[in-house]
Every structure is written in C-alpha cells, then in structure tokens.
Amino acid sequence: MIVIDNVSKHFSGIRAVDGCSFRIAKGRITGLIGPNGAGKTTLFNIVAGFIRADTGRVLLEGKDVTGQPPHRLFHRGLVRTFQIPQEFSRMTLIENLMVVPAGQSGERLLATWLRPGRVAAEERRVREKAEEVIDFLQLGHVARELAGNLSGGQKKLLELGRTMMTDAKVVLLDEPGAGVNRTLLAKLCESIRRLNEERGYTFCIIEHDMDVITRLCDPVVVMAQGRVLTEGSMNHVRSNEAVLDAYFGGGAAARGDDTP
C-alpha cells in the first residue's frame, strides 16, 4: 500500500529520520513504536506531505507521491490524524464532519443560488453520512456540541470520524491513545478494528501504549534514532535484543511487563 524507501530528514544537524525503509501492507494494522525522539512523527509528517524529506521516496499504491502537498494526498485516500487533536472549534461536531467530503455542489457559490434543491439534497446525504459516523463512534449525545467543548478523548474520536467521512484507504494515526481514559481507549481500539475488518481500511499507528499495539497491530515496526531497528509480530519484536536495549530498557520484557 505504502512503501517508504530510504527516507531521511535532518533538522539543523540532527538526523530525525535516517535512511528509513518499510512497508505499510494493505489491509493490515501496522504498529510503529520506538522511544521518544525516534523519528516516528517526523516520518508520518513526511509520508502525509507535511514536510519534505531530504532524500528517499514514498510510494502510495505503487505511485511516487514524494513531496506532494497534504490536501492532494488527502484526496488520494491518505489521511492522517494528529497527536494533538485538531478541530474547527467554533463549529459543531456534526458540522466538523460535514465539511470534509469534497466536491459537493454546495461548494460552488452559484449553485447555492441556482440549484438550491440539488444542494439541499446533497446536504441531506452528507448529513446522513455524518450521523452514521457519529453513531459508529457512539458520539450521538454530543453531535450538536461545539467541537471546542469536547473532551480530549472525544476529539480523538472526531479525528477518526473525519477519516471516515472520506474515502480513506490508508489512515495514519499519531498516538490515538495518548490522554484518553481506559474506557474510551477500548472504544477507540474497537472502532479501529471494525474499520479495518468491516471497511478494509489500512492503518499505521504510532502508539506508546503497548496494550493497544499488542491488541491491534501486526506487524510492528520498531524505530530508534531515525532508523528501523526491526519489524515483525509483537512476539518477535519483544524478543529482539536491539529492541530491548533501545526501548524496553533491558529487563522489562523478561519480567513480562507490557508497558515499558
């Protein structure tokens, strides 16, 4: 689905990403883990077109998309969420979702005057879709709340919901679990799994919560200091010595702790 080929990025002398290569396989949930500063988010930013890589290529479904701007990648079905959730704070939750789908006729100013019927019909369809997504995420009780008033966890669900309003093929999730309480986290994981199984979304997830990674992801890619250390199933990764050194801090895995 996505091939990351020898990507590097320097920030004033610091090698944030250093010759990184791996694949995000179609229909799978790939986990991306590693200690803080390993270059995971930078890599996401490169893949989603937010920053340019110094070297290397990114392929999306076999096509070279290196350096394309985010909105173009968005229309190609590559969607990312943010570590710190972003929202249109002065619009309601449902409006936040309704604004996403592109190419509505209500986008053209003349059409809103000349073809109000068609615009209204499309508006209804988009609203129905948004309501479906809200039901899926079980956010019905806050659908008409201003997005700025939602809790941190609810904003994370909104991020996920936004991806569902598009015809997303690949979704890059940047720490979906951070700052989310256990109950909501379980819901979030469930939503991700259902999207993967029922709708065939491909995911790549950056996460520090090993519970989430163990439950959802296969394969898991481990990064440290801008490089890929190893990849494979969680069990394989857990028993890899380089990973233990870099991440789990020696004895942690031997004691069977899930969280480093």
Next chain:
Amino acid sequence: MLDVLQLLIYGVVLGSILTLGAIGVSMVFGILRFAHFAHGDMMTLGAYFGLVFVVGLEISPLAALPLAMGLTAGVAVLIDQTIYRRLRRTAPVILLISSFGMALALRSVIQLIWGPNSQVFQSGIQIPHRVFGLIIKPDHVWIVAGAVVLVIGLHLFLTRTKMGKAMRAMSDNVDLALVTGIPAERVVMGTWVLGGAMAAAAGVFLGMDTRLHPTIGWGVLLPVFAAAILGGIGKPYGAIAGGMVIGIAMELSTLFLEPTYKPAVAFAIMVAMLVVRPSGLFGGRT
C-alpha cells in the same frame, strides 16, 4: 423617555448598516488575515451602482439593491484576483497597505465617474409614520427589514451549504482546513462575493438613509471596524451583535455629547474592547 426610544430606533437603523459592513470586514479578516481598508469605499461603490439602476431603470432603491450587490460582488472578486491575490504570500501588512491604496483608488474613480457632489436616490419628502409619538421613516423600516433578511440569508448559507461551512472552517483553523482538502481559492472568492454584496447593501442603505457622497463609506469605516472588533474579528455572527451595539451606542451618545462625536464613541468602544477583551464580546465562541 421618548427621546431615548427615538434614538434607539435610529441606533437600530445605523446598527443594521454597520452590521452589513462589519460582516464583510470580519469574514475577510477571518479568512485572509488582513484588515480590509477599502471596505468603506466598496460600500460607496455599491451605493453608486444602486444609483445607476435607480436612475437608469427608474426603479426603487430596494429593487436596485440585488443588482448593486451582484455588481459590487463582481468588482470585489476582480480586485482580489488582480491585486490582492498576488500579495497574499507576502506579509499581511503589505495587503493592509495595498487595501488602503485601493480605498483611495476606488474613491477617486467614483469621483471621476459620478462627481464630487451629493446626490440622492429619490428627491422629495417622505412622510414619516408616527407611532406613539415616535417618528419612523418608511426608509428606516425598509433598511432594518432588508438587513434582517440578508442576515438570515447569510446564516442559512453559513450553516446549510458546504461553502458556508468551509468558510467558517477556514477562519477557524486554516491548517486543518487545508489538510482536509477544503478548496482554499474557492473559499477566498466566495468570501469576496459575500463581503462585496453585503458592503453594497450597506452602501445602498446608507444612501437611502442620508444622501450619496463619494466619502459616505469611508466615513463609516471606523464604526464598521469597531463593530467587527467588538464581535470578535473573524466571526461573522459576532459582527452582527457588534454592529447593533456600536450603532445604538453611537446614537444614544447624542443624549449627552455633540453628534459630531459619534465616531469618537465608536472609536472609544473599539479601544476599550481591544484593551479589555481583544477576542471580542463572546470570547472564543460563536
């Protein structure tokens, strides 16, 4: 008491006009991040376009209103596409200064075409209605009613169409808007269409209320900005409230101040607002 009520009526009329101007200023600021100084002269231009239709087609100013709005919207888009668009990648202050230049240019063109003297839509006198001792001019009723219709239309547009929502989204969080594939250039054009049309309406109403003059728009630019800031600049709904408050405050101030100080009252409110609550009456909301 009757004095106060009478001034309140004048205040609502003035507030309606300021609101229409402030909506455009606020939306342009929200989406393009610069204070559009030519907005007052855009109002003037709208008023004179109205005059052309009133004289040429022999229709009432109200009937000429949609035509003037359409024409002014076109000019606004034209100005944006030919001049502001090239400057958008530079610092906002350059856009601000260029809009000041555009204000002077527009005013001069208006003077060249229509002359520097005052003109009126309709000569003759209007018989005012008298309600419980209050004087209500028919034009005032039309101005307020027109403003209400336009504001309701704007509200429906902003909440019921993708374009409207995209505009609000873009003034709310530009980065997110760009990432989620909102068509930025189209949103910018839409903003000018709306801003220009609303400015034209404000200009025509201003001309109905008093008389046309090449500086009528420039004269109310300050209160218009005050209204936009009071409502929290960048928020069209705030501009509506801001316009009303400023309009009413300006008229009521004549109870104890010389009428010539009316703009000063607006200015004082604006300064106080910037010091106390720069995010506007409603803080981060609306």
